[in-house]
Amino acid sequence: MKITGIETHICNARMRNWIFVKVLTDEPGLWGWGEATLEWHTRAVVGAIQDIEPLLIGEDPTRIEYLWQIMYRQHFWHGNGIVRGTAISGIDIALWDIMGKVHGVPCHKLWGGPVRDTIRLYSHLGGGKMEDFYQTDPADAKRFAELAQAAVEDGYTAFKTMAVPETMPLEGLRPIRYAEACVAAMREAVGEGIDIMVDCHARPSPRMGLLFAEALEPYGLFWFEEPCWPETLEDIALIQRAVKTPIATGERLVSIHPFRELLEKRACSVIQPDITHCGGLTEARRIAAMAEAYRVSMAPHNPQGPVSTAASLEFGFATPSYIICESVHLDVPWRGDVVTECFEVEPLGRTVCPGTRPGLGVEINEEEVKKYPFQQELPQRSFYADGSVGDW
Ligand SMILES: [Mg+2]
Structure with missing residues (x-):
C-alpha cells in the first residue's frame, strides 16, 4: 500500500x-x-x-x-x-x-484498548463566539452567572470561561476585583459540584498572572489556564508554587521538548498539548508518556473542528492521565452536517463512550465543506489604554 x-x-x-x-x-x-x-x-x-x-x-x-x-x-x-x-x-x-x-x-484499540468507560466533555462559556468574551463592565458578573447556569442546564458538569480581563503589565485592583466578582458570581450560581476553569489566554504579565491566581484561589477552580506567556516557563512554575489551584498550560507548545521542560520545572498540574499542533497523535502519545512519569494530568486543547475532537477522544480513551475533553458546539449550527461522527454525547452529564467505527470513526462530507469556502479570519488586534500593543 x-x-x-x-x-x-x-x-x-x-x-x-x-x-x-x-x-x-x-x-x-x-x-x-x-x-x-x-x-x-x-x-x-x-x-x-x-x-x-x-x-x-x-x-x-x-x-x-x-x-x-x-x-x-x-x-x-x-x-x-x-x-x-x-x-x-x-x-x-x-x-x-x-x-x-x-x-x-478504533484508534484507541491500536494503543492498548480503552482505559476508561466514558470521557467527560466541558463547555466554553464563549461557545466559540468572540462576542461572548467580556472585558471590563462590572455588570458582566451577572452575565457570567447566567451563562454558567445555562451550561449546567445544558447538561455540562464543567465549563471554561475567560473571566480574567486583559490588563497592562501592571495594573491596580480594578481588574483583580472584576475577575473575583465574575468567578464568585459563577460559583454562587452553579454551586460546588460543578467544575469551573478560567483561561487567561496567556495575556497577563507574570506578576499580574500571579495576582489573578491568588485572588481566584478561594473559588476552587478546576484549573487556571495560561496565566502568562508560555515563553516564560519559570514564571508559570512560580505561579504554580504560589497557589494550590492546578495551573494548566501547553496549547501553544510544539513537540515533546518544551513539555519536558514544563514537567521538569513542575510548572503545571495539567498539560494541554493541542493534538493538531504538537506533532499529532504520535507526539501527543510521547508527551502523555512523559506526563505519566510526573503524574500530571492531560487535557488536550481542542477548540477546532470535528476531526480534532475525534482525535482527542480516541487519544483520551487510551491515555490514563487524560481527564476531560474540550467541546465546542455552538460555533456553527451546521457543524454536524460536514462530518459523520462515531460518538454520541450523553445529554445528562455530557459524556461520551468509546466509538466502534475503525480509525477515528469520522467521515467528512466534502460537498458540504464546499459550501463554506476559505475566508480570511477577522483580524483580532488588542491595544492597551495607552495605545501600546496587547495580546489577543
Ligand atoms: Mg486556552
Missing part, C-alpha cells in the same frame, strides 16, 4: 477556517482524515502540507513513526515551529485514521 496524495479541504467555521487533511492511498476506498486548523495561518499550513507531500508520496502509510521522523527531521528544518508542527499533526492524525481502518478497529 502506498500514499498517492494529500489533499486539504478548507471549511470556514466563522471564527476559524477548519483545515481537513485527507491522505489518499492506492487502496480503493481507503483514505485517512486529519485536521490541521491554525487560525490566521490557513494558507501557510496548506502550503506547508504541500511542501511535505513529496516526502510521503509512494511511502507505506502504516509506517507512521518512520514517516513522522521524515516529516519532522527532513528537508533540513525541524518541525518544531507552529506552522510546520500543525501540518505534520494533520497528516499524522490522518495516518492513524488509515491504520485503524486497515486493522478494522
Whole structure:
C-alpha cells in the first residue's frame, strides 16, 4: 500500500477556517482524515502540507513513526515551529485514521484498548463566539452567572470561561476585583459540584498572572489556564508554587521538548498539548508518556473542528492521565452536517463512550465543506489604554 496524495479541504467555521487533511492511498476506498486548523495561518499550513507531500508520496502509510521522523527531521528544518508542527499533526492524525481502518478497529484499540468507560466533555462559556468574551463592565458578573447556569442546564458538569480581563503589565485592583466578582458570581450560581476553569489566554504579565491566581484561589477552580506567556516557563512554575489551584498550560507548545521542560520545572498540574499542533497523535502519545512519569494530568486543547475532537477522544480513551475533553458546539449550527461522527454525547452529564467505527470513526462530507469556502479570519488586534500593543 502506498500514499498517492494529500489533499486539504478548507471549511470556514466563522471564527476559524477548519483545515481537513485527507491522505489518499492506492487502496480503493481507503483514505485517512486529519485536521490541521491554525487560525490566521490557513494558507501557510496548506502550503506547508504541500511542501511535505513529496516526502510521503509512494511511502507505506502504516509506517507512521518512520514517516513522522521524515516529516519532522527532513528537508533540513525541524518541525518544531507552529506552522510546520500543525501540518505534520494533520497528516499524522490522518495516518492513524488509515491504520485503524486497515486493522478494522478504533484508534484507541491500536494503543492498548480503552482505559476508561466514558470521557467527560466541558463547555466554553464563549461557545466559540468572540462576542461572548467580556472585558471590563462590572455588570458582566451577572452575565457570567447566567451563562454558567445555562451550561449546567445544558447538561455540562464543567465549563471554561475567560473571566480574567486583559490588563497592562501592571495594573491596580480594578481588574483583580472584576475577575473575583465574575468567578464568585459563577460559583454562587452553579454551586460546588460543578467544575469551573478560567483561561487567561496567556495575556497577563507574570506578576499580574500571579495576582489573578491568588485572588481566584478561594473559588476552587478546576484549573487556571495560561496565566502568562508560555515563553516564560519559570514564571508559570512560580505561579504554580504560589497557589494550590492546578495551573494548566501547553496549547501553544510544539513537540515533546518544551513539555519536558514544563514537567521538569513542575510548572503545571495539567498539560494541554493541542493534538493538531504538537506533532499529532504520535507526539501527543510521547508527551502523555512523559506526563505519566510526573503524574500530571492531560487535557488536550481542542477548540477546532470535528476531526480534532475525534482525535482527542480516541487519544483520551487510551491515555490514563487524560481527564476531560474540550467541546465546542455552538460555533456553527451546521457543524454536524460536514462530518459523520462515531460518538454520541450523553445529554445528562455530557459524556461520551468509546466509538466502534475503525480509525477515528469520522467521515467528512466534502460537498458540504464546499459550501463554506476559505475566508480570511477577522483580524483580532488588542491595544492597551495607552495605545501600546496587547495580546489577543
Ligand atoms: Mg486556552
